[in-house]
Amino acid sequence: MDNRFHLLTGTDVLSYTWILPPGEMIAVGELAVVTDERTKTRYFARVTRMNHEPETGGLLVTGLPIGCISLDGEYRKPRTIPALYSPVRPLDADENAILRRFMGELEVGFMMSGNQKVVDLPIGIPSSVLNQHLGVFATTGMGKSNLMKVFCASAINTRNAGILLTDPHGEYATGQPGDPDSRGLVHHPKAQEGLSVFTIREPAIAQEYGMKPLRIGHKDLSISDLGLVFDLTAAQYEVVNLLMPFSTNEIIDFFINEDVESLPSHLRTTAYIGNHQDIAQRVRSAPADALRLVQRQIRTLLDLTSLFVDSSSSSLPEILSDLDENKVVLIDIPGMSDAAELFILSAISRAIFKDRQRRFIEQGSAAASGRVLISIEEAQRVLSQRSEKTGVFREIAMEGRKFGVGLGVITQQPKNIDQRVLAQMNTLFVMGLADHHDREIIASSAKHDLRVLDTEIQTLDRGDAVISTVGIPFPVSCHIHYFEEYLDALWEAAP
Secondary structure, X not given: OOOOEOEEEEEEOOEEEEEEOOOOOOOOOOEEEEEEOOOOEEEEEEEEEEEEEOOOOEEEEEXXXXXXXXXXXXXXXXXXXXXXXXXXXXXXXXXXXXXXXXOOOXXXXXXXXXXXXXXXXXXXXXXXXXXXXEEEEOOOOOOHHHHHHHHHHHHHHHOOOEEEEEXXXXXXXXXXOOOOOOOOHHHOOOHHHHEEEEEOOOHHHHHHHOOEEOOEEHHHOOHHHHHHHOOOOHHHHHHHHHHOOOOHHHHHHHHHHOOHHHOOOOOOOOOOOXXXXXXXXXXXXXXXXXXXXXXXXXXXXXXXXXXXXXXXXXXXXXXXXXXXXXXXXXXXXXXOOHHHHHHHHHHHHXXXXXHHHHHHHHHOOOHXXXXXXXXXXXXXXXXXXXXXOOOOHHHXXXXXXXXOEEEEEEEOOXXXXXXXXXXXXXXEEEOOOOOHHHHHHHHHHOOOOOHHHHHHHHOOOOOEEEEEEOOXXXXXXXXXXXXXXXXXXXXXXXX
């Protein structure tokens, strides 16, 4: 037998190669250890490529160095190389334990080594990185919703960060509609203390599951939110900008109870006799067509959101308090339109961001307020490069980490997200992307070099992810827990 099998045959700082005997199986993404017997340093590598080796009939394997551990037990970047012909082998239990100490408390699944699930190496994200923004990228059907349910279940279990999540499909709270075996976050063993659900469902259902009615007050809204819901013309944006100094209560009352057709223009000398002299004077120079459109859109928006928008009461103080207590806050709005969902999310996000800004100014630090992650499904709707519908979300992406506020950007189309926003994300879940351009965009934005993992990302199965985060010193492959099975494990572990 060729004596080069399972020995390092080539090396540089960026790649290792070794040969496996004919018939021996190995998979892309598998983890291996190269032991330099002279220095007793163990080098960790991840398989990135395989080719047939004609001379021996075996496989020539290429691995990416991901770290090394010397006799002092410290894990370091692989800035040195192991000796030629050092032995190569799979990880053992001791090395799994070494890697486990880098994992955070927000558990999402088990380490994958090639095709093998390493059940004694759970993968978790540190809650300390949530204010540094998070991205979840996957094509349809690869398991984004399951990942978010598992992630929220871990957050309920650990209570180390607050998470805000909107659910327009009604699946996160009580399970997939129509599936009797499906469960939701309300079935978590610690749901009573770690989950807060605000809903538009009828009172009987809300009471059954311990949900609270969702209320967004007029004062919580901003006239700028019209741009999230409607495609505004330049003239309409002019009207919106003219109205910015006024409270939303005043603006809504003006457009609901006044007839803009009767407003005096700058060309007419007729007097305005309504209740909002200041607003009337402010917008009198605006084009009449734009005013009529804005009035119609405000009335349409209030009709769309009549189930939860209220002139006086508001759930926002309770939502902010729940997030301060490191709860998962779920906004349960089944059947709600995209426009209404974005309207709600914008109002709540703005309240969170401004509250954290105020505390930062008053206290000088956001640390005392904890961390909050605001999750945005189909995030390309508000964070695309050319979109004017950015609202408060782009502001959070650029400045939120200073105030302890992070964005969770969930999308099938990373190429449509503004690259300046992607560059701010320090944690990425990549769950299978068929589009080469999408993978290139992600690789160029990640804190770890994911370009060499392109083949692995292309071949990810449903429920698998490559995770890159500043909290872990190397990219990891993970099989995400199936939510219902994870719930069962949490119930078994509950006191």
